[in-house]
Each structure stands twice: as structure tokens, then as C-alpha cells.
Amino acid sequence: MDYNSLLPFPDLNHLPSTSSTSPTPLIVPKIEPKLEPLDETLPSPLPPAAPPALDLFSEYNRLCGLFQSTIPGGIQPNGAVSALPNSHPDSLALVPVPDPNPNLSDVVVLSPPGSGRKLPNRSAEMVRITDLKAEDELYFRDTVRKTRMLFESLRIFAIVEDEKRRDTLGANRRTRGDLKAAAIMRERGLWINRDKRIVGSMPGVLVGDAFFFRMELCVIGLHGQAQAGIDYVPSSQSSNGEPIATSIIVSGGYEDDEDSGDVIVYTGHGGQDNHGRQVMHQKLECGNLALERSMHYGVEVRVIRGFKYEGSANGKVYVYDGLYKIVDTWFDVGKSGFGVFKFKLIRIENQVEMGSSIFKFAVSLRTQPLGARPRGYISLDLSNKKENFPVFFFNDVDMDHSPMYCDYLVTTVFPPYVYNVGRGNGCNCAGGCLDDCLCAMKNGGEFAYDLQGILVRGKPLIFECGPHCSCPPTCRNRVTQKGVRNRFEVFRSKETGWGVRSLDLIPAGSFICEFAGVVLTREQAQIFTMNGDRLVYPSRFTGNWKQWGNLSEVFSDYACPESPSVPPLDFAMDVSRMRNIACYLSHSTSSNVMVQFVLYDHNNLSFPHVMLFAMENIPPLRELSLDYGVADESNMGKLAICN
Structure with a gap:
């Protein structure tokens, strides 16, 4: 200083x-x-x-x-x-x-x-x-x-x-x-x-x-x-x-x-x-x-x-x-x-x-977007009603409407063989999960979220209750699978290219959205790369999840969670033609969004969902940013996610 x-x-x-x-x-x-x-x-x-x-x-x-x-x-x-x-x-x-x-x-x-x-x-x-x-x-x-x-x-x-x-x-x-x-x-x-x-x-x-x-x-x-x-x-x-x-x-x-x-x-x-x-x-x-x-x-x-x-x-x-x-x-x-x-x-x-x-102003956008901004809106729902809330698309900078030409994905598309691992392995909590249920044991004997759905602390991997569990949809261990809980806007910026901002205040530790794409094996990824398609490699994301819930400054015996462990992630995601709002997040080494790996619809540890959580209170209309880990000049000149 x-x-x-x-x-x-x-x-x-x-x-x-x-x-x-x-x-x-x-x-x-x-x-x-x-x-x-x-x-x-x-x-x-x-x-x-x-x-x-x-x-x-x-x-x-x-x-x-x-x-x-x-x-x-x-x-x-x-x-x-x-x-x-x-x-x-x-x-x-x-x-x-x-x-x-x-x-x-x-x-x-x-x-x-x-x-x-x-x-x-x-x-x-x-x-x-x-x-x-x-x-x-x-x-x-x-x-x-x-x-x-x-x-x-x-x-x-x-x-x-x-x-x-x-x-x-x-x-x-x-x-x-x-x-x-x-x-x-x-x-x-x-x-x-x-x-x-x-x-x-x-x-x-x-x-x-x-x-x-x-x-x-x-x-x-x-x-x-x-x-x-x-x-x-x-x-x-x-x-x-x-x-x-x-x-x-x-x-x-x-x-x-x-x-x-x-x-x-x-x-x-x-x-x-x-x-x-x-x-x-x-x-x-x-x-x-x-x-x-x-x-x-x-x-x-x-x-x-x-x-x-x-x-x-x-x-x-x-x-x-x-x-x-x-x-x-x-x-x-x-x-x-x-x-x-x-x-x-x-x-x-x-x-x-x-x-x-x-x-x-954000309140007026949520209720009357065209009244608050008469010009600039290209679409009032980029997701075509696939998300829980409409995703606005705003561009008052240039005539680039490319996000309109991509198929919107709500969740990642995995190969069929991924679902053949550990099928039918779920909890029997008919009235709601308890601290000693099977899914809690998978997470190290504790639930990953509090009663409001806020992430308690980051882990290498989180097991949520899935389709083979007996607990109801209201179970506290079903957070990311329910989709987005906020209203978002994809926008064009002179400084960062494409960006994403929320029309709501996002509390720290809250689930934002999944980073969705089509999963490819290593061999498939090599072929797609030669065609110039845009690929995301989940293994390259930085481990910012380790910072969330880190109490080492308070408790001398605190240890960063090492289980459930995740094997090396040897797959890529194609986001060139099918994607969601996460693919438009800007890169920042001081990001306000982190990656947390989650499993819920299958038990294949090698293919987790890439879920995004807020690292701080994110006010309305403040741009969301993510640390992609590896700098790259491709993909719209700003996202560091492509090979």
C-alpha cells in the first residue's frame, strides 16, 4: 500500500x-x-x-x-x-x-x-x-x-x-x-x-x-x-x-x-x-x-x-x-x-x-421492464419459459443478438451411461431428511444447507437428495435441483462484452444457477475443438469453494473438507449451441460467484453438476463474475473457459 x-x-x-x-x-x-x-x-x-x-x-x-x-x-x-x-x-x-x-x-x-x-x-x-x-x-x-x-x-x-x-x-x-x-x-x-x-x-x-x-x-x-x-x-x-x-x-x-x-x-x-x-x-x-x-x-x-x-x-x-x-x-x-x-x-x-x-429501479424492472427501459430489450425471456423466472435480454450497445440463436439449457446434458452408476441408492426419509439419514451421511454426517437453503460451507462435492429418495420436494437437501430463484438479465457491456446481472438482491451463500452444457468425453472434446466449438472444462475452475465457510481464523483445529472427494474431472462441456445464463458470466480473479460441484440425479462421482453460488451479497443490477481459472482470449474475447 x-x-x-x-x-x-x-x-x-x-x-x-x-x-x-x-x-x-x-x-x-x-x-x-x-x-x-x-x-x-x-x-x-x-x-x-x-x-x-x-x-x-x-x-x-x-x-x-x-x-x-x-x-x-x-x-x-x-x-x-x-x-x-x-x-x-x-x-x-x-x-x-x-x-x-x-x-x-x-x-x-x-x-x-x-x-x-x-x-x-x-x-x-x-x-x-x-x-x-x-x-x-x-x-x-x-x-x-x-x-x-x-x-x-x-x-x-x-x-x-x-x-x-x-x-x-x-x-x-x-x-x-x-x-x-x-x-x-x-x-x-x-x-x-x-x-x-x-x-x-x-x-x-x-x-x-x-x-x-x-x-x-x-x-x-x-x-x-x-x-x-x-x-x-x-x-x-x-x-x-x-x-x-x-x-x-x-x-x-x-x-x-x-x-x-x-x-x-x-x-x-x-x-x-x-x-x-x-x-x-x-x-x-x-x-x-x-x-x-x-x-x-x-x-x-x-x-x-x-x-x-x-x-x-x-x-x-x-x-x-x-x-x-x-x-x-x-x-x-x-x-x-x-x-x-x-x-x-x-x-x-x-x-x-x-x-x-x-x-x-430494479423493482420497476421486475414489474414493468419496458416502462422503465423503453429501448434496449431484445427479449423478455431468453429461456423461453424454461426457467422459474423469465430471463431478460438487454442490448443497447450494438446489434449483436447471438444469444437469441442458442438453445437454452436449464440443466447439463450427461451421456446416458452416467446414470448407470449407483442407481436406486437414496434415503428413506418419507417425512423429510434427518441428521442421521443416508444422504446426510454421504455429506460427512451433516447437511450442506441451512433451513433457508444457504450453503453452510463449501465442500469438494455435495450430495443432494434425488429421484430415488423418499423425502418430499420440500426437503432441505434439495436446493440446486429446483432451479433459479432470482430474476436475471443477460446484457451487453462495452467493457466486458456479455454479462449477467440480477434484478434481485442475492444473499451470500445462495444458489444462483447451474453452469449448463452438453458433456463430452476427452475423445469427443478433441474432435469438437478441431471444429472450433466452444468448450468448458470444469477441472479448470478455481477452488473458491474452500473460502466459503472457512473458519480457520476462529478455530485452530479447523480443517478444510476433503470428503466427499471427487476424482479428476476428465470431461468438457460444449456450450457453443446449447447453453444457459451462466455461460455469459464475466471472468474476474476477485469474483462474487463460486463453483460448487453437486450430485443429485445420479451417483457417478466423475460427472458432477457445476453449480454456482454467491460469495457475497450481490445487489440488484451488479454484474456477476466468476473466476474461470485459466486465461483465454477466445470466446467473445472475455470468457476464459474455452480451449
Whole structure:
């Protein structure tokens, strides 16, 4: 990294004022952080920590048990949690809301029982990172991506482990996997961007990035408050003794908020009751004062928008929308008749389009594509109704309509002899598969997916229940065979040629589609190559599946799954005339899609299905990319899949 990109934040004592506005505080306010609704309901009560052991699950239980040590009074006999100090009275989280007192603004979430060791506080040293080189941007993006992948892997792992103890926890109790994942990562020092307080753009985070949990924002440092809507450097830690705001979350939690996209009228914190009603006057302190001081010194703030989103892990999503300047602030009478501070923010120019705007545009495309884009659509269903959802075909770049002339494949075509291996070998779970069924044993004694169909961790090969199994179509071990669950669009790009993007938000670990083609033997492939046909070699795909669910940074005894093993894949797939949307994915060494081999309709280990899964949360209309492993200049000049 070029350390010239890391600029110390200017001394605020020597900056000229950019505003003459000086609001007057009122008397007798209620002081509390600007709280936002929690992501989920109350987590399940945790059983006592297991005795120390060297295996992975014992270590997981030990770390989960640390939650009880952080709850004053512990968990009550009826399963309720004692009130946390400085928490909102209506809060149901297991982490305390940061104290509005500037001297106690950074609360330690975890510490080993009896050790007395405190985790290091978040730094108050402010820096601005500018003019990163291309390799630095890739480095930071990869760091953020791996951190988020670890968070998501831990969250899913925690939920799956608690599912196994459902009888103890109660069938109606939902697990707060996000809190467990964040706490374990903080305990292990895996939170990032804490050694410096970054002002402005966060390296490695792109405008439009989507998050399902507030704790994930804390883990990567984009917004450092677990529930408060204003993140700031408190006056006790600031170099000039004045608080400075660095980011805000806009989610409509205050009735006086106004949001028109590029312009926001943001209501300060304080004065609300447990039901979100304004019942007292606000005061110019803490986050309110930090926003006013940021306006005074011309300091930009990051804006994250939170809104409801059907199909997300908890019914909402948070989207990073870029940098805003605070241009005005005033004291006003709110809708409830009490005094509130208002801050006018304007989005800084020359940034890419807001992620929240793209979300709204994607909704209009799903419902009225021709109304949202009058020109450019060649077909509204490239699959000819073969997929669960129509596949749009869009090209406003040139007159190339070649995808229209290919037969659309939903799944790979295997030679007939492939199905003669292990025929009739299936489970007998008539009511649904259990942890000890035959198919679970094939997968190493565990299911590959959680109850929502999210991949728990990558494996060399996954066995799904197939036509010879007795379990119903709703079985949790039938995921990829059901086809696509999102709406996709094949499009033409000046930069990458053909590409694929989704009209939906794809959660990390979700199944995307199969990489479909016609399977050829080595001898057949040699003949087809001489004819100039385009061939895909599954053995050349990189093993990115090893990264998904990799908990080696958390558990010292973690081992990458080596079974079920797959023999060397000695076949190719012809995609020259018959293909599906996967064949249009762009190549990238920092891809957001990975390959996972799956068997379900036959048991021939030498011929698995090539299934694609999301490695991160992929926002609507963001291009999907895949690491093909071997660079190649053929096939439309971009896909590295051809011989």
C-alpha cells in the first residue's frame, strides 16, 4: 500500500468555519443515542458453555458461552435477559447500546470469563484515505470481502449449531447468529478498520454494497454503533475536544426525517419514548453536536440507508449510498410539538449512483421492464419459459443478438451411461431428511444447507437428495435441483462484452444457477475443438469453494473438507449451441460467484453438476463474475473457459 494515501485528518483547531448557523439548545432534554429498530427478535437463551476441549464444536460452545458472562445477572429462569446498562429500555439485543456519555462511548462486548482483560477500544485518530492505487483498491476490497465472508460463515454456522439443539432452546426461539458472529470475531481481533477512524470513503467498500445486519457494519467499520444512528468521535477522544460525526444511518426511525435521495433532512437524536414517539425536547449534545461540528468544519459523512426488503434474512437491508455534506442545521418544532434538531445533508457530486436508487429501479424492472427501459430489450425471456423466472435480454450497445440463436439449457446434458452408476441408492426419509439419514451421511454426517437453503460451507462435492429418495420436494437437501430463484438479465457491456446481472438482491451463500452444457468425453472434446466449438472444462475452475465457510481464523483445529472427494474431472462441456445464463458470466480473479460441484440425479462421482453460488451479497443490477481459472482470449474475447 502507498502510505501517501493515508492522510492525517486536518487539525480542526485551524480550519475556517463553513457555517454561521448556531442553533440554541433547549433545557431539560432526554439524552440518548438515536436508536434504530433492531434487526431480529430476542435470541435464544444459550446453554452453559461446554467444558474446554480441542475440537471445533467445543470451541464454538465456549465462545458462545461468553455471552452469559457479559449479561449482568445472567439469564433468568424464565429465559429473559436482565436489563443491560445504558441500553434502550425496549432493546432486545445481547450487546449494550453505546453510552451517550462521551467518556463511555465504546463499550467492550466480550472478554474471557475471569480474565479481566479488556479488548482494545476503537481508535479516535482520524484519517482520510485518498488516491489509492489499483492494487491497493483490490487489496482493501479483498480484505473487506473476506471479513464479510467470515462473518456470514460464522453467522450461518451458529444458526445451524443451534438448530441441532432445538429441543433445548425451544422450537419458537430464533437465534441471533449476527450477534454471535460479531462477538466471536471481536474476541479474536478480526474486526477491521479500528486502528484508525476513517473519515470519508471506506477503502474496500463500494457505493451500493448491501448488508443485512447492523453488526456487520460494525465489523468492517463502516458504521461503528450497534444501534445508534449517528457514529462519531466523542469530544473526550477528539484532538480539539469537539465531537466529529463520521456516518449516519437513515431508516425513517424519526417522524420528522425527510429523504429525497440526494437531499436529506435528518432529525437529531433524543427525546423519544420506547415506541418511537417524540415526547421531549432535544439537546445539542453527543451525536447532535457531532453533526453540527462536522458541518462547521466541512467534514463529510457516510450515509447508509436502511429499508424493508422482502426476502432478506430479517426483512430489511442496509445500503451504503456514499458521502454527504452537512450544509445547514436548525432547531424546529417537530410533528409531535417538541423541539428537534434538523440537519440538511446534500450528496457530494461525481459519485456513482446511489445503491438505494438502484434497488428502486430494479423493482420497476421486475414489474414493468419496458416502462422503465423503453429501448434496449431484445427479449423478455431468453429461456423461453424454461426457467422459474423469465430471463431478460438487454442490448443497447450494438446489434449483436447471438444469444437469441442458442438453445437454452436449464440443466447439463450427461451421456446416458452416467446414470448407470449407483442407481436406486437414496434415503428413506418419507417425512423429510434427518441428521442421521443416508444422504446426510454421504455429506460427512451433516447437511450442506441451512433451513433457508444457504450453503453452510463449501465442500469438494455435495450430495443432494434425488429421484430415488423418499423425502418430499420440500426437503432441505434439495436446493440446486429446483432451479433459479432470482430474476436475471443477460446484457451487453462495452467493457466486458456479455454479462449477467440480477434484478434481485442475492444473499451470500445462495444458489444462483447451474453452469449448463452438453458433456463430452476427452475423445469427443478433441474432435469438437478441431471444429472450433466452444468448450468448458470444469477441472479448470478455481477452488473458491474452500473460502466459503472457512473458519480457520476462529478455530485452530479447523480443517478444510476433503470428503466427499471427487476424482479428476476428465470431461468438457460444449456450450457453443446449447447453453444457459451462466455461460455469459464475466471472468474476474476477485469474483462474487463460486463453483460448487453437486450430485443429485445420479451417483457417478466423475460427472458432477457445476453449480454456482454467491460469495457475497450481490445487489440488484451488479454484474456477476466468476473466476474461470485459466486465461483465454477466445470466446467473445472475455470468457476464459474455452480451449
